[in-house]
Amino acid sequence: LSHKPLKKIVLIGSGNVATHLAKQFAEKGFVIRQVYSRTIENARFLALRYNALAINALHEVETDADMYVFSVSDNALFQLVEELKINTGIVLHTSGAIGIDVLKKFKNYGVFYPLQTFSKNIEINFKEVPLLIEANTSENLRIIENLALKFTPYVHNITSEQRHKVHLAAVFACNFTNYMYRISEKILNENNLSFDILKPLILQTAKKIETHLPSHVQTGPAHRNDNTVIEKHLSMLNEQADRALIYKILSEQIKRNNIKNE
Ligand SMILES: NC(=O)c1ccc[n+]([C@@H]2O[C@H](COP(=O)([O-])OP(=O)(O)OC[C@H]3O[C@@H](n4cnc5c(N)ncnc54)[C@H](OP(=O)(O)O)[C@@H]3O)[C@@H](O)[C@H]2O)c1
Numbered sequence: 001l002s003h004k005p006l007k008k009i010v011l012i013g014s015g016n017v018a019t020h021l022a023k024q025f026a027e028k029g030f031v032i033r034q035v036y037s038r039t040i041e042n043a044r045f046l047a048l049r050y051n052a053l054a055i056n057a058l059h060e061v062e063t064d065a066d067m068y069v070f071s072v073s074d075n076a077l078f079q080l081v082e083e084l085k086i087n088t089g090i091v092l093h094t095s096g097a098i099g100i101d102v103l104k105k106f107k108n109y110g111v112f113y114p115l116q117t118f119s120k121n122i123e124i125n126f127k128e129v130p131l132l133i134e135a136n137t138s139e140n141l142r143i144i145e146n147l148a149l150k151f152t153p154y155v156h157n158i159t160s161e162q163r164h165k166v167h168l169a170a171v172f173a174c175n176f177t178n179y180m181y182r183i184s185e186k187i188l189n190e191n192n193l194s195f196d197i198l199k200p201l202i203l204q205t206a207k208k209i210e211t212h213l214p215s216h217v218q219t220g221p222a223h224r225n226d227n228t229v230i231e232k233h234l235s236m237l238n239e240q241a242d243r244a245l246i247y248k249i250l251s252e253q254i255k256r257n258n259i260k261n262e
Helices: 017-026 040-049 073-083 137-151 160-190 197-207 228-238 241-261
Strands: 006-010 029-038 052-054 067-070 090-093 110-113 131-135 155-157
Touching: 006 017, 017 029, 017 040, 017 110, 017 241, 029 040, 029 073, 040 052, 067 073, 090 137, 110 137, 110 160, 131 137, 137 155, 160 197
Parallel strands: 006 029, 006 067, 029 052, 067 090, 090 110, 131 155
Antiparallel strands: 110 131
């Protein structure tokens, strides 16, 4: 394997990550031979762009590809690994939450986890995306590292346990933050206001962490221990128990951490 250049790729999955990876691989001169997806229309949609064959059954996978990349929902990964019968090439998965060992039935395998939020139709500058990699042997690590360096200079060789912790941190930093935006959007829309009004604040909040630690730039009523404002906000939320609960938990955590920092 080590002497053979990686060229022919089979993508297993046609969702957000597979769509972005396909574009990157194609731009770098790799040949995408097949795209698998559970729903054949989705496989076709991606495969067509790269002259690849769309399939929706893993027994149809070419067995002589150089690389097989799983970018499927975490729940489906275990079952699909079972179904993939190949004995050449290197097999990768792109999950933050699943250990490398899920691929242990293969001879050559590893992890290629891009630490970014991908949506199919939103452009990403891949040169700024950290890639968290892992491999089953030092030789495969070298191969995956060389591959990753074609995508980005930010390549980190870390263990599955570390990757799971990064993923957990990312859920707080990205997914929960976005959910907070969604609550903000609802509150504004319910009051005939546009979400646009918050955009400068959101962007500045994110920008601050380029130069400061989050713990040093916390602001807001809970940080100031402004209990009158907190009570007022809670009464404004009294119709929405779930939003009030989120507000309460986060305010209490912010207050508690302030006390600890003193
Ligand atoms: N999105 C991100 O921001 C991001 C970032 C880094 C890593 N990841 C990881 O990358 C992987 C893929 O994520 P994604 O966002 O690209 O997912 P996605 O857009 O939801 O795509 C999931 C793919 O898995 C297929 N699939 C879902 N359930 C299946 C099942 N039961 N059996 C067979 N195939 C099934 C889907 O097929 P059909 O839709 O055609 O039915 C689709 O091709 C995940 O491990 C995720 O943790 C995601």
